Amino acid sequence: MSKIPKPSSFKPSSRVVGKPLTTILENNVNGSKEAPASLLRPQPAYGFGLRRRSKSVTDLRNIIHKPLTDLAQLKTQFLKKDIQNENKPKCIIKANDKNVKPISAKNTGVKRIATANTNNGDGPPKPKVSKKIPDWDYKGRFHQLNEKFIYTQESLKVMKDKISEFEEIETHYNQIKAEAEELGEAKACLQEKCENLSLDNRKLKLEVDKLRIKLNLLENDHKELQKSASVLTEQNTKLTEENDMQSKNLVKLTESFSELTDLHTKLTKENEELTKSHKELFEKYNHFCEKNESLLVSLANANEKIKHFEEQTEQQKNDLNHFQAERRRLHNVIQDLKGNIRVFCRIRPPISSSELELLQCSISFVDHNGLEIRKTRESISQITGKPQEFKGEFTFDRVFPPESTQEEVFEDLAQLVQSALDGYNVCVFAYGQTGSGKTFTMQGGEELDQRGMVPRTIDLIFEAIKKFNNCGWNYTIQASFLEIYNENIRDLLNINNTQKLEIYHNEGKGSTVTNLTIQPIESAVELKQYMSLAHRNRATAATNFNEHSSRSHAVTKIYIEGTLEDQNIILKGTINLVDLAGSESAKVTINDERLTETKNINKSLATLGDVISALFCKSKHIPYRNSKLTYLLQSCLGGNSKTLMVVNIAPFEECFNESINSLRFAAKVKEVKTGSKRNKLVLAQPTMKL
Numbered sequence: 001m002s003k004i005p006k007p008s009s010f011k012p013s014s015r016v017v018g019k020p021l022t023t024i025l026e027n028n029v030n031g032s033k034e035a036p037a038s039l040l041r042p043q044p045a046y047g048f049g050l051r052r053r054s055k056s057v058t059d060l061r062n063i064i065h066k067p068l069t070d071l072a073q074l075k076t077q078f079l080k081k082d083i084q085n086e087n088k089p090k091c092i093i094k095a096n097d098k099n100v101k102p103i104s105a106k107n108t109g110v111k112r113i114a115t116a117n118t119n120n121g122d123g124p125p126k127p128k129v130s131k132k133i134p135d136w137d138y139k140g141r142f143h144q145l146n147e148k149f150i151y152t153q154e155s156l157k158v159m160k161d162k163i164s165e166f167e168e169i170e171t172h173y174n175q176i177k178a179e180a181e182e183l184g185e186a187k188a189c190l191q192e193k194c195e196n197l198s199l200d201n202r203k204l205k206l207e208v209d210k211l212r213i214k215l216n217l218l219e220n221d222h223k224e225l226q227k228s229a230s231v232l233t234e235q236n237t238k239l240t241e242e243n244d245m246q247s248k249n250l251v252k253l254t255e256s257f258s259e260l261t262d263l264h265t266k267l268t269k270e271n272e273e274l275t276k277s278h279k280e281l282f283e284k285y286n287h288f289c290e291k292n293e294s295l296l297v298s299l300a301n302a303n304e305k306i307k308h309f310e311e312q313t314e315q316q317k318n319d320l321n322h323f324q325a326e327r328r329r330l331h332n333v334i335q336d337l338k339g340n341i342r343v344f345c346r347i348r349p350p351i352s353s354s355e356l357e358l359l360q361c362s363i364s365f366v367d368h369n370g371l372e373i374r375k376t377r378e379s380i381s382q383i384t385g386k387p388q389e390f391k392g393e394f395t396f397d398r399v400f401p402p403e404s405t406q407e408e409v410f411e412d413l414a415q416l417v418q419s420a421l422d423g424y425n426v427c428v429f430a431y432g433q434t435g436s437g438k439t440f441t442m443q444g445g446e447e448l449d450q451r452g453m454v455p456r457t458i459d460l461i462f463e464a465i466k467k468f469n470n471c472g473w474n475y476t477i478q479a480s481f482l483e484i485y486n487e488n489i490r491d492l493l494n495i496n497n498t499q500k501l502e503i504y505h506n507e508g509k510g511s512t513v514t515n516l517t518i519q520p521i522e523s524a525v526e527l528k529q530y531m532s533l534a535h536r537n538r539a540t541a542a543t544n545f546n547e548h549s550s551r552s553h554a555v556t557k558i559y560i561e562g563t564l565e566d567q568n569i570i571l572k573g574t575i576n577l578v579d580l581a582g583s584e585s586a587k588v589t590i591n592d593e594r595l596t597e598t599k600n601i602n603k604s605l606a607t608l609g610d611v612i613s614a615l616f617c618k619s620k621h622i623p624y625r626n627s628k629l630t631y632l633l634q635s636c637l638g639g640n641s642k643t644l645m646v647v648n649i650a651p652f653e654e655c656f657n658e659s660i661n662s663l664r665f666a667a668k669v670k671e672v673k674t675g676s677k678r679n680k681l682v683l684a685q686p687t688m689k690l
């Protein structure tokens, strides 16, 4: 049995009133919660019990299923009972219907009497029931009966009204019955639909089960997705950070891109131009390729020639080294032939007007080697009574008159510089009295052409080194500057040097001075700078001859070391350029201090003479140690060393005696030279200049 929705659960609605029952049922079948309109319609009153029950759907259902005859029967019964009830005061209503509960007298009691006298609104007011009227009170009984009669009449009237109501109800019942039939049909439809719906419901349940399973699966998936979502969130955070960085990079890259775009545009233009020029160049290239082929042929020929020339060059290099060795040998032979000790004499000119006013000696020059010097004033000999002549004739390797230039004086010295580069020790002395021109000869004047022997030697050494470098030679130059003053050595490159400067002689290495500054030199300019410094540091003292006369021996020593690695040749030579102190005799000195200076100077000069004499005599003992000067120059005096002495002469008559002394000293030295080399004048070798 399909369930019909209970009317009690429906709310009354005015909207459904007047609608056909089928429509209402259909609406309910479709899920509407509205009650059928007929069920909500106000029911006609056919008794207070029935009216109340008519609101129940169950009663209505019963009514629907009861046949119409029952209703007529009900009406009749109802009317009968109503009349009977009137006659049975103990029970106001006796319901035959199961649904109308009988009211027992027990429950009503006295109240029944009270209610009988009250009007309940459905009928006429009941006559009051007073206490029992005695039988004899006919009047009272009549009055009572009369009231009952009136009441009965009114009740009858009421019943008639009720009958008419029942007729309406009957009409209405018929309508309801018709509607009930419709409802039955609708119910069948609904049942069918319900069955269908239950089928659908089952299907839906199955689907729901499936969906639940799916849901579980989806929930699991959801959890996994949540996990992966959290992982992805972390990744997302990282990626966001990376993205930020990338964004920044992107901005930079965008900027760079724009720059590159500009550059690209420029380069595109350049490329176009270059393509154009490339085209032109390619044409030229093709042209040159053609030329190149012919040139390659010529190149191959040239290569062959180069190879041939290289072989020749190598041969010539070997020859050159051989010739250089030969040149060194021959140069040395020439120098030996010229003499290992050479003596030049140089007469200086008067340089100031005061010097021009002085009496000059008469000096006559015999070719380049000899000179004759005499006094202008002749004196009478006290012994013979005849006029006495003071003159001297001297022959030297070279005599330079006053007009001789520094360049001319240096010509011969240049050959000795070459000997130093070839690995020999060379010593150049400037000898002479104070003011005779020693310093001028060695250092020179201010002008370029007045450069003396020392700067010219420096220039020549570095010029020669350049040439030798081209032939594979490598030279290193060092220099030291010292002076010997009162037999004490002073370092002219470091005048504050308080360390002891002592001379030691080593047979292999020659003389060395301890603690002396030996300065490596890279260029001629650098060496000249040190030379100027040494010149400034040199001890000077004013004399009556020359305001800045030197009272010390100044020694400039240049160390030359040449290496030819190919041939494993090392040449070590030195050049000593010595500006000797003035050689004047003690009688012209002014004071004791000067006298001591002069004595020391003369002693060292005399020792120099003695050493040279001892070398000439080939004495067993050479007194080198008698003076610091000779001890220092020991390795440059004698042996294979080359010595050049330039005797400087002042042309003044008042210097005549000193000049004669100097010339005699020089002549003595010259004799040494000629004596030792005369026997060897056998080979005449050509002179080889640098």
Ligand SMILES: Nc1ncnc2c1ncn2[C@@H]1O[C@H](COP(=O)(O)OP(=O)(O)OP(=O)(O)O)[C@@H](O)[C@H]1O
Pocket (backbone or CB within 6 Å): 347, 348, 349, 351, 402, 432, 433, 434, 435, 436, 437, 438, 439, 440, 441, 445, 546, 548, 549, 550, 551, 580, 581, 582, 648
């Ligand atoms: N050949 C020369 N030509 C021109 N002037 C010269 C010549 N020789 C020397 N003199 C000048 O004569 C002066 C004295 O010369 P210098 O100073 O060289 O003499 P010195 O012998 O070195 O004296 P001292 O021993 O005192 O040093 C200087 O003014 C110098 O310039």
